[in-house]
Amino acid sequence: AQTVTQSQPEMSVQEAETVTLSCTYDTSESDYYLFWYKQPPSRQMILVIRQEAYKQQNATENRFSVNFQKAAKSFSLKISDSQLGDAAMYFCAYLVDDKIIFGKGTRLHILP
Amino acid sequence: NAGVTQTPKFQVLKTGQSMTLQCAQDMNHEYMSWYRQDPGMGLRLIHYSVGAGITDQGEVPNGYNVSRSTTEDFPLRLLSAAPSQTSVYFCASSYGTPRTGELFFGEGSRLTVL
Numbered sequence: 001a002q003t004v005t006q007s008q009p010e011m012s013v014q015e016a017e018t019v020t021l022s023c024t025y026d027t028s029e030s031d032y033y034l035f036w037y038k039q040p041p042s043r044q045m046i047l048v049i050r051q052e053a054y055k056q057q058n059a060t061e062n063r064f065s066v067n068f069q070k071a072a073k074s075f076s077l078k079i080s081d082s083q084l085g086d087a088a089m090y091f092c093a094y095l096v097d098d099k100i101i102f103g104k105g106t107r108l109h110i111l112p
Numbered sequence: 113n114a115g116v117t118q119t120p121k122f123q124v125l126k127t128g129q130s131m132t133l134q135c136a137q138d139m140n141h142e143y144m145s146w147y148r149q150d151p152g153m154g155l156r157l158i159h160y161s162v163g164a165g166i167t168d169q170g171e172v173p174n175g176y177n178v179s180r181s182t183t184e185d186f187p188l189r190l191l192s193a194a195p196s197q198t199s200v201y202f203c204a205s206s207y208g209t210p211r212t213g214e215l216f217f218g219e220g221s222r223l224t225v226l
Binding site for chain 1 (some may be wrong): 155200202
């Protein structure tokens with residue numbers, strides 16, 4: 001079974017600080033894509049960042065970056081200079097065989 | 113800009129009743145999918161479609177049927193609702209296969225089965 005595990009149900013970070021959200025996945029495929037999505041209270045799902053498994057370079061999008069460790073099947077999200085608007089549920093997900101599979105999510109609180 | 117439209121937004125059913133959740137997109141997206149979101153469970157894939165006339169099962173397909181007769185529409189049918197199907201349902205679409213991760217989500221449909 002293909003699974004995505006987010007071991008931190010909730011996390012808190014002080015505004016302007018850096019936080020890392022963990023994600024591990026299990027797949028036997030060699031070609032796949034990884035994503036982090038953000039779901040604010042509005043319930044709208046927003047793509048934060050994506051990573052192609054065949055690329056060794058870690059993806060970055062402004063204050064968001066990933067640490068992709070393919071051998072360890074690890075895909076963590078680092079948020080730098082945390083802002084109040086970053087408060088949301090964050091879901092790790094991966095695509096294989098036309099299916100995007102999500103983890104259970106990490107709720108991130110930003111402390112002012 | 114309609115995007116992905118789900119109807120109804122709220123629905124209450126009794127056990128054993130049937131209903132259809134509608135999903136329509138006006139972006140000419142080939143890929144469409146249905147997820148359910150439950151507290152502590154994240155989003156779980158129910159069914160998906162890579163194009164008109166093609167559907168396939170996701171992680172939790174039991175109790176749900178889908179069809180894809182047009183590119184625009186991807187209805188989700190509950191044939192005999194059960195309390196375990198109480199959830200928030202999301203329809204999502206993308207252009208081609210979702211390799212970019214750019215899934216466009218609807219606003220969700222909250223279903224309660226009594």
